[in-house]
Amino acid sequence: MLCFIPARGGSKRIPKKNIKPFITVPILWYPVNIALSCGFEVVVSTDCDEIALRAELGGAEVHSRLPSLAEDRIELEEVLYEYLRDGEYETCCMMLPTSVFAKREDLIHAQELLHDYDLIYSIVEYEYPPQRALRLNGSLVEMVGPEHRNSQDIPKLYHDAAQFYVFDVMAFCAAWSNGGRLLEMRAHGIEYKRTEAQDIDTIEDWEIAEMKYRRIHGT
Numbered sequence: 001m002l003c004f005i006p007a008r009g010g011s012k013r014i015p016k017k018n019i020k021p022f023i024t025v026p027i028l029w030y031p032v033n034i035a036l037s038c039g040f041e042v043v044v045s046t047d048c049d050e051i052a053l054r055a056e057l058g059g060a061e062v063h064s065r066l067p068s069l070a071e072d073r074i075e076l077e078e079v080l081y082e083y084l085r086d087g088e089y090e091t092c093c094m095m096l097p098t099s100v101f102a103k104r105e106d107l108i109h110a111q112e113l114l115h116d117y118d119l120i121y122s123i124v125e126y127e128y129p130p131q132r133a134l135r136l137n138g139s140l141v142e143m144v145g146p147e148h149r150n151s152q153d154i155p156k157l158y159h160d161a162a163q164f165y166v167f168d169v170m171a172f173c174a175a176w177s178n179g180g181r182l183l184e185m186r187a188h189g190i191e192y193k194r195t196e197a198q199d200i201d202t203i204e205d206w207e208i209a210e211m212k213y214r215r216i217h218g219t
Helices: 029-037 049-057 076-084 104-113 169-177 203-217
Strands: 002-006 041-046 061-064 091-094 119-125 134-137 140-143 158-168 187-192
Touching: 002 029, 002 076, 029 041, 029 104, 041 049, 041 076, 049 061, 076 091, 076 169, 091 104, 091 169, 104 119, 104 158, 104 187, 158 169, 158 187
Parallel strands: 002 041, 002 091, 041 061, 119 187
Antiparallel strands: 091 158, 119 158, 134 140
């Protein structure tokens, strides 16, 4: 199976985010190492020479991304489709450079589950029920959904944990060609605990992720 890791060089909120040391080594090496341990062919797609060098040192192959596919407005699906549309691969695992919590056993299990779905990906329960969100109306604070004032009756909701996306390539290419998105495919979720996942967009997110990782691995 192909493991595709998109890692452009233009990070603004965390400079050099995709190769910044996480605990002790470049963060990019975490998903690379997990994917290699599963026997995947690992390809890092980047427009940055420094990221390319770190990827190769970590054991990955490098795909030089077109400058037009490295702009802020570009969706990850566009980069995926450009690489996968020639039909060389039947299945793919996309991981992000910040996928430090992905587990080898989950990636293996996801491959097995793919026989019944088009997409298997990591999910995590919302920390706080989004149905009880608040909004400002002038100087007043109001509940967006006052019918959800009793939190005991609110069903659980989940969001993307951003650790891995294992999918059928033909199904993805067909969906994207017809205006569909990756997460709109027929999918199954593998649940992660909130202590085992962290979206990393800011320095604060980064620090929280390191604390969670140390707690899990005892580093």
